[in-house]
Amino acid sequence: GENVEQHPSTLSVQEGDSAVIKCTYSxxxxxxxxxxxxxxxKGPQLIIDIRSNVGEKKDQRIAVTLNKTxxxxxxxxxxxxxxxxAVYFCxxxxxxxxxxxxxxxxxxxxxxxxx
Amino acid sequence: DVKVTQSSRYLVKRTGxxxxxxxxxxxxxxxxxxxxxxxxxGLRLIYFSYDVKMKEKGDIPEGYSVSREKKERFSLxxxxxxxxxxxxxxxxxxxxxxxANVLTFGAGxxxxxx
Numbered sequence: 001g002e003n004v005e006q007h008p009s010t011l012s013v014q015e016g017d018s019a020v021i022k023c024t025y026s027x028x029x030x031x032x033x034x035x036x037x038x039x040x041x042k043g044p045q046l047i048i049d050i051r052s053n054v055g056e057k058k059d060q061r062i063a064v065t066l067n068k069t070x071x072x073x074x075x076x077x078x079x080x081x082x083x084x085x086a087v088y089f090c091x092x093x094x095x096x097x098x099x100x101x102x103x104x105x106x107x108x109x110x111x112x113x114x115x
Numbered sequence: 116d117v118k119v120t121q122s123s124r125y126l127v128k129r130t131g132x133x134x135x136x137x138x139x140x141x142x143x144x145x146x147x148x149x150x151x152x153x154x155x156x157g158l159r160l161i162y163f164s165y166d167v168k169m170k171e172k173g174d175i176p177e178g179y180s181v182s183r184e185k186k187e188r189f190s191l192x193x194x195x196x197x198x199x200x201x202x203x204x205x206x207x208x209x210x211x212x213x214x215a216n217v218l219t220f221g222a223g224x225x226x227x228x229x
Contacts, residue, residue, distance in 0.1 A: 001174070009155065032216055043119070043205055043220030044158070089157060093216050102173070103216055105150075107157035 002027040004092050006106030013080050014114055021109045023090035024072040030092040033066060033073045034103070038087040048075070080113045087111070118142070119208050121221035128228050134193040136224050138206030146209035147189040148173075148218065149181065151202050158205065164189055196228045 003026040013019045025033075031052035036044035050057045050064045050073065057064050061080075066073040077084055090106040122137040140147065148163040160173030164183040178200060182190040193200055203225050207218040 006157070034216070036218075041222065043207070043222050044218075045220070046217050049217075102160060102163070103218065104160075105158040107155055 002030055002092055002094075002104040004090060004104050004106040006090050006109060008109060009107065010110045010112070012112045012114060015080060015082060017080055019077045019080055019084070019111055019113075021075045021088055021090070021111070022072060023074070023092075023106050024070075025092040025104075026071065027092070027094065028068075028071065029094045032093045033064070034091050035062075035064060035075050036089045036091065036105075038089065038108075040086075044087075044089055077111075080111075082113050082115065085111055085113045119206055119219050119221040121204075121206050121224045123224050124222065126224060126226045128196050128226065130197060130228060132196050132228075134196050134226065134228075136191040136193075136204055136206075136226070138189045138191070138221055139187050140189075140208040140219070141187065142208060142210070142219070143186065144208040144210065145186070147183070148207040148209070149179075149189070149191045150205040150207065151175065152205055152223070153202050161191065161204075193226075196226075198228050200226065201228045202226060 006023045034049035037047045038044040048064050050066050061078050063076045088109045091103040093103045119140045128134050146165050149161045150158040159175050161179050162181040164170045170181050180192045203223050205223050206221045210217040
């Protein structure tokens with residue numbers, strides 16, 4: 001099955017700096033790579049995703065890059081703000097099968113944005 | 116807005132007790148999931164269901180069972196709770212099809228087994 005590794009486990013940055021979180025996956029058949037953000041006391045929420053036919057995707061201050069050859073993908077947050085403080089999870093999955101395509105999650109990164 | 120509701124936010128149970136965790140979604144989704152979240156281990160899939168009365172094991176099903184009698188409700192059952200099942204449990208519902216595997220999560224149920 002798929003295995004997703006995520007680094008670092010904790011990350012502290014100053015407000016305004018950039019943050020980068022990296023993930024690697026094992027299954028070359030995976031083609032969908034979402035990122036979820038979990039704020040304190042809440043469930044994870046999708047913030048951005050990328051499919052394997054795209055190398056980069058951007059949404060305001062967040063961007064995701066994908067290197068299929070190396071089987072890794074990264075989340076980039078620019079101009080970090082205190083509200084970016086949360087736990088971030090990467091995930092990977094294969095094709096939709098019509099039953100349920102399972103997402104395999106990374107172990108999470110706790111991002112702390114300090115003033 | 117899509118909503119997934121987990122009825123119990125915090126539970127404290129004793130070893131050997133039977134525990135029910137309830138989850139309801141209001142989106143008429145076919146696919147529902149139960150994950151377990153532990154520090155350093157991320158989110159691990161316990162069970163999922165792709166239709167009423169249909170279920171499949173995830174990566175860590177041992178010690179758990181599930182029930183899906185109605186489309187909107189997916190229950191996680193711990194037949195005989197043990198201390199190593201102390202954890203945060205997250206229910207999710209799947210939005211979309213054909214490649215958009217967007218999960219909507221509930222707020223979680225934190226279970227402590229004494």
